[in-house]
Amino acid sequence: xxxxxxxxxxxxxxxxxxxxEARVRHYxxxxxxxxxxxxxxxxxxxGINGQFPGPTIRAEVGDTLDIALTNKLHTEGTVIHWHGIxxxxxxxxxxxxxxxxxxxxxxxxxxxxxxxDRPGTYFYHGxxxxxxxxxxxxxxxxxxxxxxxESFHYDGEFNLLLSDFYHTxxxxxxxxxxxxxxxxIGEPQTLLINGRGQFNCSxxxxxxxxxxxxCKLKGGEECAPQILHVEPNKTYRIRIASTTSLxxxxxxxxxxxxxxxxxxxNYVQPFxxxxxxxxxxxxxxxxxxxxxxxxxxxxxxxxxxxxxxxxPQGLTILNYKTISASVFPSSPPPIxxxxxxxxxxxxxxxxxxxxxxxxxxPETSNRRILLLNTQNSFNGFTKWSINNxxxxxxxxPYLGSIKFKLNNTFDKxxxxxxxxxxxxxxxxxxxxxxxxxxxxxxxxxxEVIDVILQNANQLSGNGSEIxxxxxxxxxxxxxxxxxxxxxxxxxxxxxxxxAPLRNTAVIFPYGWTALRFRADNPGVWAFHCHIEPHxxxxxxxxxxxxxxxxxxxxxxxxxCGITGKMFFNQGHY
Ligand SMILES: O=C1O[C@H]([C@@H](O)CO)C(O)=C1O
Numbered sequence: 001x002x003x004x005x006x007x008x009x010x011x012x013x014x015x016x017x018x019x020x021e022a023r024v025r026h027y028x029x030x031x032x033x034x035x036x037x038x039x040x041x042x043x044x045x046x047g048i049n050g051q052f053p054g055p056t057i058r059a060e061v062g063d064t065l066d067i068a069l070t071n072k073l074h075t076e077g078t079v080i081h082w083h084g085i086x087x088x089x090x091x092x093x094x095x096x097x098x099x100x101x102x103x104x105x106x107x108x109x110x111x112x113x114x115x116x117d118r119p120g121t122y123f124y125h126g127x128x129x130x131x132x133x134x135x136x137x138x139x140x141x142x143x144x145x146x147x148x149x150e151s152f153h154y155d156g157e158f159n160l161l162l163s164d165f166y167h168t169x170x171x172x173x174x175x176x177x178x179x180x181x182x183x184x185i186g187e188p189q190t191l192l193i194n195g196r197g198q199f200n201c202s203x204x205x206x207x208x209x210x211x212x213x214x215c216k217l218k219g220g221e222e223c224a225p226q227i228l229h230v231e232p233n234k235t236y237r238i239r240i241a242s243t244t245s246l247x248x249x250x251x252x253x254x255x256x257x258x259x260x261x262x263x264x265x266n267y268v269q270p271f272x273x274x275x276x277x278x279x280x281x282x283x284x285x286x287x288x289x290x291x292x293x294x295x296x297x298x299x300x301x302x303x304x305x306x307x308x309x310x311x312p313q314g315l316t317i318l319n320y321k322t323i324s325a326s327v328f329p330s331s332p333p334p335i336x337x338x339x340x341x342x343x344x345x346x347x348x349x350x351x352x353x354x355x356x357x358x359x360x361x362p363e364t365s366n367r368r369i370l371l372l373n374t375q376n377s378f379n380g381f382t383k384w385s386i387n388n389x390x391x392x393x394x395x396x397p398y399l400g401s402i403k404f405k406l407n408n409t410f411d412k413x414x415x416x417x418x419x420x421x422x423x424x425x426x427x428x429x430x431x432x433x434x435x436x437x438x439x440x441x442x443x444x445x446x447e448v449i450d451v452i453l454q455n456a457n458q459l460s461g462n463g464s465e466i467x468x469x470x471x472x473x474x475x476x477x478x479x480x481x482x483x484x485x486x487x488x489x490x491x492x493x494x495x496x497x498x499a500p501l502r503n504t505a506v507i508f509p510y511g512w513t514a515l516r517f518r519a520d521n522p523g524v525w526a527f528h529c530h531i532e533p534h535x536x537x538x539x540x541x542x543x544x545x546x547x548x549x550x551x552x553x554x555x556x557x558x559x560c561g562i563t564g565k566m567f568f569n570q571g572h573y
Contacts, residue, residue, distance in 0.1 A: 054138030077103025091523025120265025191314030303336025390538030396561030
């Protein structure tokens with residue numbers, strides 16, 4: 001080989017390596033309302049580039065995503081949150097209105113530019129008002145870099161984005177929730193799998209006890225189920241993410257075991273189940289073996305758990321390609337476990353432990369925060385509160401406020417780190433009145449934080465609900481779940497050896513969940529119940545760490561409230 005050829009080769013190798021290492025993927029996302037038929041009836045939904053759900057983003061570890069998001073809504077702002085992406089070094093791209101950035105005005109474009117640093121199954125969704133409930137969501141999948149293989153084998157994969165759908169639009173829902181007395185949104189009308197469901201018919205009417213007629217779908221309709229076509233005797237990876245407004249779901253495939261291998265972008269010790277619970281904000285990968293009778297098709301079902309359901313199952317078909325997809329399965333769809341069979345849910349949740357080799361939590365924490373979740377009233381409005389503070393977001397986003405040390409943009413008194421030790425979690429609050437607030441839990445950069453989420457009885461009557469809590473900017477280790485009130489001794493039962501890493505964790509009715517994380521990501525991060533109406537009613541808190549280390553925040557993220565005025569006065573605009 002001549003020197004010249006060697007030189008060209010080296011350059012080529014360098015460029016190839018560079019392009020593999022640091023690929024930038026550009027997307028243009030136009031957010032708009034559009035008329036669609038997600039459940040066979042016509043509705044106005046929020047979508048992207050004419051699609052509902054929005055386009056799937058597929059990238060490789062280390063890629064930079066550059067998403068030019070244009071707000072094509074006529075009269076309201078928007079933002080998009082990249083759920084599960086930690087935004088290391090780019091906290092302004094987390095897509096939380098009033099927290100990490102100003103909402104993007106109609107007609108304006110905001111560039112979300114961030115690195116996807118870990119493989120996994122993620123999704124994105126609106127994080128302004130209740131826009132997620134309008135349908136502003138899509139999948140985000142990060143693959144291992146080319147040439148690297150997963151530790152498990154699979155021959156093909158499917159991606160299922162689960163959601164629940166309401167016939168009242170999100171504005172009407174917001175107004176009802178903020179009214180006096182509060183008007184609850186009720187249960188969803190339809191469950192959607194990849195944006196498809198059936199409201200006025202059932203694809204399994206022949207098999208189940210229903211008044212709904214059998215659907216007469218040809219397959220090309222917008223609401224026709226997306227069929228999973230498989231070959232016999234193969235292994236498939238099914239990615240599952242839930243972006244529901246309210247519903248906790250249970251997914252099952254008749255006759256097929258699900259081997260859980262990933263949760264929220266983290267590998268878990270594989271385990272096999274007949275059905276899987278998934279709460280809003282969570283994601284999983286399961287493997288299935290297509291080792292069943294290849295002359296049959298099988299149902300895939302999702303059904304509501306945790307609340308008394310009033311919504312039919314969402315259904316699609318696992319089609320063995322050996323036969324036509326239009327052949328009906330020979331038996332009814334899987335029966336969703338009873339909505340109030342909490343033990344079933346707890347058993348599933350406790351099976352999730354970290355895959356060997358996953359970094360484990362520090363043995364101790366620097367600070368413990370106990371967060372009591374209660375439903376309260378405020379001047380006759382119904383609210384959800386954390387340590388008796390119901391979150392109402394400020395007009396100036398926190399990130400700019402804290403970075404520029406602005407006064408009077410939010411409550412500078414930090415919220416309480418605990419609640420009265422005699423609080424009776426098993427009964428409605430003795431004093432139902434709450435406070436409205438927007439203070440911040442400020443952490444030292446690198447501090448190890450324990451959060452104990454404590455559930456309690458609702459405002460009136462006897463009952464306690466499921467709340468899936470989602471943390472922005474970090475994964476946390478789930479140290480344990482317990483029934484009743486958290487006691488000092490419970491700490492001894494923490495799992496410090498196989499604690500799974502996640503970004504969303506559920507608190508069970510009348511129970512507690514313990515989490516640990518390192519506050520090592522400079523920024524301001526929301527931590528909240530992922531149930532859309534609950535967040536709207538104040539069920540969240542704000543964490544911040546190392547904001548002085550945050551590099552230049554794009555002007556556009558700051559162009560509102562007091563930070564906007566600051567720029568205006570400095571002649572920036
Ligand atoms: O926040 C909620 O309010 C209702 C109910 O508690 C009052 O109508 C409900 O089921 C919620 O989850």
